[in-house]
Amino acid sequence: MSKLALFGGIPTRQKPFPNWPVFDSSEEQALLDVLHSGRWWSGTQAYHDSPGGLHPSKVAEFESKFAEYHGAKFGLACASGTAALEVALKAAGVGPGDEVIVPPYTFLATASAPLLIGAVPVFCDIDPDTFNIDPARLEAAITTRTKAIIPVHFAGLAADMDRIMAIARKHNLFVLEDAAHAHGAVSSAKHLGTVGDAGVFSFQASKNMTAGEGGIILTNNAEHAEICNSYIWAGRKVGRPWYEHYRLGWNYRLTEFQAAILIAQLSRLREQTTTRMQNGIHLNTLLSQVSGIRTLAVPSSVTVHPFHIYIFRLDSAAFGVERNNFLAALLQEGIPCSGGYSQPLYQNPMFLENKFHSNGQPISASAGWVDFGSYQELCPNAEKACNEAVWIEHRALLGKTEDVEDIAIAIRKIHENRHEFRAVTVSE
Numbered sequence: 001m002s003k004l005a006l007f008g009g010i011p012t013r014q015k016p017f018p019n020w021p022v023f024d025s026s027e028e029q030a031l032l033d034v035l036h037s038g039r040w041w042s043g044t045q046a047y048h049d050s051p052g053g054l055h056p057s058k059v060a061e062f063e064s065k066f067a068e069y070h071g072a073k074f075g076l077a078c079a080s081g082t083a084a085l086e087v088a089l090k091a092a093g094v095g096p097g098d099e100v101i102v103p104p105y106t107f108l109a110t111a112s113a114p115l116l117i118g119a120v121p122v123f124c125d126i127d128p129d130t131f132n133i134d135p136a137r138l139e140a141a142i143t144t145r146t147k148a149i150i151p152v153h154f155a156g157l158a159a160d161m162d163r164i165m166a167i168a169r170k171h172n173l174f175v176l177e178d179a180a181h182a183h184g185a186v187s188s189a190k191h192l193g194t195v196g197d198a199g200v201f202s203f204q205a206s207k208n209m210t211a212g213e214g215g216i217i218l219t220n221n222a223e224h225a226e227i228c229n230s231y232i233w234a235g236r237k238v239g240r241p242w243y244e245h246y247r248l249g250w251n252y253r254l255t256e257f258q259a260a261i262l263i264a265q266l267s268r269l270r271e272q273t274t275t276r277m278q279n280g281i282h283l284n285t286l287l288s289q290v291s292g293i294r295t296l297a298v299p300s301s302v303t304v305h306p307f308h309i310y311i312f313r314l315d316s317a318a319f320g321v322e323r324n325n326f327l328a329a330l331l332q333e334g335i336p337c338s339g340g341y342s343q344p345l346y347q348n349p350m351f352l353e354n355k356f357h358s359n360g361q362p363i364s365a366s367a368g369w370v371d372f373g374s375y376q377e378l379c380p381n382a383e384k385a386c387n388e389a390v391w392i393e394h395r396a397l398l399g400k401t402e403d404v405e406d407i408a409i410a411i412r413k414i415h416e417n418r419h420e421f422r423a424v425t426v427s428e
């Protein structure tokens with residue numbers, strides 16, 4: 001039995017995993033092309049003399065390429081995934097006093113986007129086997145004020161869209177897929193982000209495609225697309241004078257530099273997704289043989305799972321090591337990992353203290369004060385996920401089969417050494 005690196009032994013990993021982001025001369029050239037073109041933004045007004053005419057917009061090119069890749073009619077690029085959520089919801093008519101059902105195990109933006117447009121997030125627990133919103137609990141969360149549902153395809157794994165859509169249609173609710181983790185993901189022969197009424201993606205630095213920041217909305221509805229575009233462009237209307245504003249919008253535009261990088265990133269998406277999926281499935285098989293490790297269930301409808309994060313649950317009692325000790329040991333073995341969210345969203349001070357408006361007003365006139373503390377009872381699976389999850393960065397799946405085999409070796413090594421932890425508690 002070899003000694004754990006945490007206790008002075010030799011780490012399992014002797015070489016680094018692939019770095020993220022991946023880039024090459026195509027990003028470099030694309031950035032220089034935009035730089036020299038003088039067209040640094042996607043608007044049609046030129047602030048320079050361009051003898052050859054205005055260069056074609058990289059943002060427009062990226063919007064159509066990304067939409068085509070996913071089989072959607074319209075793509076509306078914007079500043080971030082958060083911005084995309086706000087815009088897509090507002091353009092769907094969601095506003096003050098409306099309720100939007102969201103999972104509690106997700107990044108803040110899924111719930112802050114409704115809040116930022118005056119609506120109230122209502123948390124619905126997750127399925128412990130997938131970490132996605134549990135359709136069996138959805139109907140209990142619907143009230144007369146419910147306007148929309150935001151299922152998150154967490155880590156890129158498809159939420160159960162068949163059941164979610166059936167419930168949404170029955171109650172006449174708008175479904176906005178949060179596909180921030182799900183670039184290129186496919187379930188039931190459809191790309192995620194195109195199954196609901198609209199879908200949003202993020203291009204923030206950690207995501208499977210990135211320009212540092214950025215987002216996009218996909219929709220097949222021409223009217224929704226037009227209103228989204230207007231909100232991204234300060235409430236303007238295509239074809240109307242520049243200084244005419246029709247609705248209260250934002251400046252949420254993506255720059256030409258970001259779009260140029262994203263076009264290059266998109267050209268690698270298929271290959272990188274295949275690599276991560278092969279490695280992710282292989283690692284699932286290896287880890288399913290280790291006692292106390294519970295890999296997430298991949299539904300049979302899923303044909304492309306991009307493994308934005310490689311996640312498993314650690315049953316500490318069955319494995320024999322507390323999670324904090326496990327994470328510390330795994331890191332020392334050279335595996336980039338964390339415990340993910342330390343609490344479900346509603347446990348954040350912002351929710352518990354109702355800190356939504358600077359003047360102390362409740363969320364909305366109709367909803368009044370919401371006791372977010374009461375969700376602790378309603379969402380036991382999200383609470384458990386925060387205590388049990390182990391996240392491994394997606395770059396660790398971007399290499400060779402031997403690389404993910406090292407992850408399994410490191411985990412088995414911790415298991416073999418489990419008795420060594422009896423006397424120690426590694427601080428967080």
Ligand SMILES: Cc1ncc(COP(=O)(O)O)c(C=O)c1O
Pocket residue numbers: 080081082083106107109110152178180181201202203204213214215
């Ligand atoms: C599930 C989810 N939704 C939305 C977002 C928001 O994206 P952005 O960071 O681009 O605003 C993120 C980003 O981390 C996310 O993880």
